[in-house]
Amino acid sequence: MPHPRPTLATLLLLGVLALAGCADREEPAGTEGDDSGAFPVEVQAEGAPAVTLETRPERIVSLSPVATETLYAVGAGAQVVAVDAVSNHPEQAPTTELSGLNPDPEAILAHQPDLVVVNADLENKLADALAPTGTKTLVLPAAATLDAAYRQFELLGTATGHRAEGEDLARRTREDLAKIVADTPEPEQPLTYYHEVDETFYSVTSTTFIGQVYDRFGLTNIADGDDPNAAGGYPQLSAETILRADPDLIFLADTVCCGQNAETVAQRPGWDTLTAVREGRVVELNDDIASRWSPRVVDFARAVSEAVTTAVAGTSE
CATH class of the missing domain: 3.40.50.1980 (Nitrogenase molybdenum iron protein domain)
Known part of the structure; x- marks a missing residue:
């Protein structure tokens, strides 16, 4: 795509390419015990590797604007220590010069994260670079459907110790959207x-x-x-x-x-x-x-x- 804008068209296309061939595959958002904060948990987004989190992450770096918005929406905002340069919502998100398109492991590690959330990680290069430090990398590819988006809300809730909040966010978003459509002539x-x-x-x-x-x-x-x-x-x-x-x-x-x-x-x-x-x-x-x-x-x-x-x-x- 010739247009250079990374915050919209380029980001959208990269997300779609990362998701290619996986849009129709349904997988559970994650598994854990009966308690919302029970760990360890294994989480896996559609078209991405599974990640096991032994304990609740307390220092999260988000390199995805969608993930940033969702983390705050599920109540995990206090655990977020840094977000990428195009994560502009909510206002209190700790915006940095980090890039989700060209992630720099050294710059990311400067924030001492225990979890990094990205939109794509081709060939697991970032995950492999961060793994020796014990930092986990959670990949959340572009959601091709509304249901896939709802599952990501639930997944981030589970991954951050806010499972009930993630499930509630998915339910409320689904219901709100249905009501808007029903009320439209x-x-x-x-x-x-x-x-x-x-x-x-x-x-x-x-x-x-x-x-x-x-x-x-x-x-x-x-x-x-x-x-x-x-x-x-x-x-x-x-x-x-x-x-x-x-x-x-x-x-x-x-x-x-x-x-x-x-x-x-x-x-x-x-x-x-x-x-x-x-x-x-x-x-x-x-x-x-x-x-x-x-x-x-x-x-x-x-x-x-x-x-x-x-x-x-x-x-x-």
Whole structure:
């Protein structure tokens, strides 16, 4: 992918590649005793190695923005001693210059972690480098489905001694999302949409985690084409393809990174003729919320719900 932005498009694509071939395989989030804080525990994310934690980790380094959000959401924030440079939520997370894309074992070990959480660890290079110090590496690949995301919530709860909180977070997120979808009016005819990852027209298909959220609302993805699995679910469209499809809704997930908004979209050659532009249905999303399989997926769903509700109200007038 030619666009250099590591906080969104690149990170998404790397996560998808790390997960390739594993999206349909279901594995338990982890096993432990009856007590939420019982150790040792063995945890394993889909498409990643199993990790045994002998004791509750008290010094966690997170090199994944999704993991950072989830750690705080399950109540493990006090155990987090450092996070990577793009982990910007919540505000109290101890952000450093560490990189999840190019992890530096020496810089990581300077924080004296007993657990490091990463999005990907090709050939176990980081795990092998940290193992002699007794530091465990937990890999959490990109979640390809909502259910996989929920399992990661449970897994991080188990791994950090907050099993009940992880299970509760998964349950609440699932229920909140279901309620948002149920409360959203259904259009008489299916609405089409275009989700923009960056201004070079990279998008997502229905096979991705993001696309699955849209699917819950019955929306039709113009990026699916003849093969929704093409390009790992992250194809680059052409302006001509988008203009020809004339989507009812446009969702911009490049407002922060690339300064895109309803006005810049309308200024693109020919885009002022699109239904979504003419009807004021260009939705400006927060880049991070619209790209992370974190508990904030509920906020993403609310934004989609509001857009669908507005569109339905407009077509019924």
